[in-house]
Amino acid sequence: MSTVTTTQLSHESVDLRDVTNVIPLETERQNPSDGTTISKARQATTTFQLSGLNFLSSAVNGIILVSLPTLVAELNLPEQLHVWPISVYGLAVGSTILPVGSLADAAGSRLVDLVGCFSMALLLLASGFVKSGEQLVAYRALQGVAMSMHLASSVSLVTQSIPSGRARNVAFSCLGLSQPLGFSVGLVLGGVLVDTVGWRVGFYLTGGLSLLLSFVGLWALPKSGDRRTASEVVHELKRKMDWVGSLLASGFMVCLSYFLALLECLRYHAVVFRGTQVDGAILQFVLSRGTRVVRNGDVHPTSPQPCRRHNPQLHHWLVCPQGLCPMVGGRLVDSLRRRPGSDGARQAGVAILVQPLFAQLLQPISGDILFTVGLIIVSEAFPEDTQALAGAVFNAASQFGTSLGLAIMQVVAGVVTKKAAAREAPIDALLLGYRASFWAMTGFMVLCFALGLVGLHKTGKVGNKKDD
Template sequence: MATCTVALTAIDSSSRQSLEYSSANQSPESDDEAPRMSLLRKLAVIIQLSGVNFASSAVNGLVVVGLPTITADLKLDPSLAFWPTSVSSLANASTILLAGSVADSIGPRPVNIAGGVVTGAFILAAGACKTGPQLIVMRALQGIGYAMHLVSSVAIVTHTLPRGRPRNFAFSCLGLSQPLGFSFGLVLGGILQDLIGWRAAWYIYGGLTLALSVVAAWALPNFQNEGTFKGTMRNLKVRVDWVGALLASIFMTLLSYLFAIRDPKSIVFICLIAMSLPLFVGWVHRQVKLGKPALIPNALWKDTAFSSICGTVALSFGVTTCMELFASLFFQEVQHLSPLQTGLRIMPSLLVGVALNVTTGLFVHRVPALWIVTVSSIICSVAPLLMAVIKVQSPYWANAFIAQVLAPMSTDVLFTVGLIIISDNFPDNTQALAGAVFNTASQLGQALTLGIMQIVSTLVTKDYSDKILPMARLEGLRASFWTMFGFMMLCTLWGAIGLRNTGRVGLKRD
């Protein structure tokens, strides 16, 4: 709390200084709103935005640590065993671009409040589910609500805090809340699951999210693009690229779902994917040519820093998510540890995540982005490599502990660096869409990487079906860890090439 107060005091000073400049792309509320907000209100905004991230990520931790128990209790079909983990990311990736466009057109405040209410309500509903399919549906709806929160959070930060250290710090808080929440979900979920069952923690985090939505109603500032009902409807009609958002959502939904199914009908999805992508590209080109709203102008992808950071974010976030899930499965299904013991073994990533997010936000403007991204990716790649060669009886401190320490290195750094680079490529009046693009990359990367790892693990486990189940499962996990290592090497190469001409980011503009 003391750190936040000191940083926000600096924000007040920087906010006054930011009034001295303006740019063609800057939205008027960016300058007008920040000086009028008190220190307490700014602190409440950051806590609220980070708090919903914390609670949603904690629920992801609950799913990871409690997946074996939940699937058994709800009698979830084995073919759907991974859906409680992946369906939220799939729904999030499918709706986040549309949510970003809507937030830019009607204002991020109502979208953020609505997103918090939807997320909290369906976390509570998931905790009350009686069947596996019900849980999958509730997790999908939770992902839609969280998409609304994510994109509006980025817009709120960029409109209320000036570029430079204050905004970098706020982005770091948003990034910090996710690994922090996930780790708390692992630990609290493990403790409560052993004591009173897996549902209790879901009720806690659902209630916390709804409480934070009440805080948002007081703390979040009003923006100039918020107006009357008639004006809101007009903005939705004129400023949102509905066709582009629909085509993008169809493409991402089909692509994510493709990796979650394995049957002869997959060829249908492949054909639909092959059709939807060129349709989206062609539609956006038409919109730009006619001077109409375009979801993501094609010219943006010619910026190597922008396109490479999207790719590295997707790979890094996907590998980190898979490391968390597959390490948990190794501890529980191979080493036969309890959920609580599993949660404690994944805890080191919490401490590393806290340290990385704080230091990245404070010093990202001092080091070239190329070195930040490539070095962190190389270090992170060691984590799946250690898990790929681990043995059943290996002491925790030999491989698994070091892997947990190194696993968040890339993702937690990229959260701040990626948000800065992507938001700087969008005008200030489309910052929610900028957040949507960033989170689309991360969520889609998580869904696709998780789907690939599931396929690899399942196929290799079947090949070793002549062994006893824990050993066959270990071989499947090993293959997945090797695949993750390859993905991180690709992430390192992609970042090194794409960011080679990128200097320092997150600098204050005078």
């Protein structure tokens, strides 16, 4: 009897040792830094820091948009570079974010994000001291590179610090909400600054706040338990990163966006897409971001102010509601997402129609629903050790869509305006071109709807809490 009892105890002790060997590994995966669960306060601070940088970068876009006529005149910016302080930023982000995402997975998302945050803050401060338009364009391009580090790392940092479920969905919603909300605040602030202390103060203010948030990130952002040496990072980059593919993709985005901006006409070619869940989400979001150039302000400086004879201080109130309604849309995403078939939330956002007043109020909700649910889909489709690359892929689609949409809308509006100039007054011809760009964006949204039906029909529920 004693022999049997001893054997049973020995067997049970082996089972207990196996269990204790498994539990710390799972706990370490959730929080590699110290093996404990991150507090809710720190999770909230992490979300606030990541969203705050998005907010400030978008606020700068709004400030530049409203102050662009004054900025162009003061810095003697050449005519061919009038829109480059806005467009070069998105172009730089979209062109560098793919290799940066792979770098973040290899070197650590926290390190890459902090480098991007501090660089962004210093470049914003430096932009307030520029003496020429070319210097501003160069600083804006460098800001895009710095921001790509933050955007690619933010998705990985959220997945590292916040467990899957509603809390993570809210964090992703905050990342999406911060951009239009920051742009809206930037419009209001830019209109006030132009008529008072000047546009340079906007760079000083956003740069100082970005520097403060960067120091907050030193404490809040989760540390990686897998500390690697420089040689190990280089080895990981050689082994995991597709350098040829990343360089080709980045070069393609640069060349296509640049040459589209120089074309006098645009010819459409039929392209057939083979959709999967991830492909459908990304392709739909690329085209939808092309329609969001209005909300991001890329079309506004060249048309509505001359057409309506609005001064900058009045103009920013006309587009300000576009940044307020996403606050409501972000709250709706989680409840819609939990219903069977999360693509229903995306299609509801795509299906919003255009009317002058209601478009200003409701159109931003479409893009933010696409952003939040699409980001959840893409993050769940990628493995845990490539979450930074997942964020890079999704944000590359976002920035590329913005840059490409700007170029296409410029071509459409320019061609229609040029044809109408012979028979219409200059302001009326300009307004016709502006309306033509809206019809083109409406066509893109119809195409987005079709892509969503094909690519997301098997998506099902996403963003639910996983019981490991």
